[in-house]
Amino acid sequence: MTKQELIQQIKIKQSFLCVGLDPDLSKFPPHILELEDPIFEFNKAIIDATKDLCVAYKPNTAFYEAYGVKGWEALEKTINYIPKDCFIIADAKRGDIGNTSKSYAKAFFETLKADAITVAPYMGSDSVLPFYEFKDKWVVLLALTSNQGAADFQMLPIGNKKLYAEVVEKATQWGTSENTMFVVGATQTSEIAELRSLAQDYFFLVPGVGAQGGSLKEVFDFGANADCGLLVNSSRAIIYAQKDENFALAAKKEALKMQTEMALYLQRLVD
């Protein structure tokens, strides 16, 4: 999916919601566990319930790999099931030497047919560049994550800026806003504003709203650009809203709540 197509979907659906598909059998409603492929059946119900309210889905590969071959099969089926008008981010946080990153790119862009993959920057340019060889595919580079450990390295000072800003500055030389997004955690608004000034036209994938304490309004106030430029992710708050036969309806209600708030903020861009 191209940047223009993504922006158009945000306008049509009045939403910049990304739903995280992180399957965990221990959190599934009991009746789902009796089906032949519980992970896919769960995701299918969540997708059916939320596809008109979100513009992106983000399966985190860890939760599929934990179930081995069966998990990997469920991931393939899930990605194939997601409607074509939704942006698909494989949240894999990969990154390796050139030759190996190319294999990951093949795995996620060709075999799995995701639009984007999250990439960890630690190994530098040649670990990221191979992902750019695939047309209309995206790198979503970790810049400032929303977890506590972000302070350990991302926040360290490099001269008069911090490591996360150095990552964003370097990466804007490797790719463009047509094939690169940054992960920017919702928890620190001043950093969101700082990164927006460094990467004005770029999309940010924002985790950490809700459960981890970030506010949707503040993320929009400090992080939006003229195209919106945000994908705000929510995983557990939506997909595990209720652990019974009505789980998909409960997920839809939570997604609708977020989409309604998002529509309100998006109106500002039109004015």
Next chain:
Amino acid sequence: MTKQELIQQIKIKQSFLCVGLDPDLSKFPPHILELEDPIFEFNKAIIDATKDLCVAYKPNTAFYEAYGVKGWEALEKTINYIPKDCFIIADAKRGDIGNTSKSYAKAFFETLKADAITVAPYMGSDSVLPFYEFKDKWVVLLALTSNQGAADFQMLPIGNKKLYAEVVEKATQWGTSENTMFVVGATQTSEIAELRSLAQDYFFLVPGVGAQGGSLKEVFDFGANADCGLLVNSSRAIIYAQKDENFALAAKKEALKMQTEMALYLQRLVD
């Protein structure tokens, strides 16, 4: 496998060789491609030919994921086939928020039964700590990699030291030399010596010997500790030594060449 067991294997086999199992169908001998599971059959032949000459195997997960579900199945079969006296490193370069890292740990330690997993440090402590909850399992943390891009972030100055040294210093507070190794590229000997002084009892996993320009003798001179403390990896130089029916024999010859040189250096530790 415990640290003591690994040290014992190094003494018994007079080797600190780790063989990288990075399957690439385009580099396989043609007759292998006709078999039902070419990746597993290739690995099986390589393992049979090299298991007495190396102490560890390191499948890089990218090369399996590139083949989707079939690749993942071949990875499971390969890990099950590796003899119990060999240390198994899943070279996955994972790392995510706590909850998610725990899923990766489950995937690689329980489902796949690897001894160790490579982890990228960018997300900090809570992305690494969940891997320590599994007894006799190991974190192999990226410190200084052997690729060109290492200069982009790993080499940046944080006060009077560099980021890779900061990673090693912090990580020695998270784990111990009984459950933590560091990836230290073979290409810069002065940095190997510096990191050895920061993490004296720790094992280093060393890529970059041979193809990437590092010298085995220099790695040993600057990096060995009293227990050896090194696993030197070789992938392509061994497994793709020859592209015909004698590929396994050619792999064995290359592994023997490295093991013979290693035995020579290991004698110094005994004296």
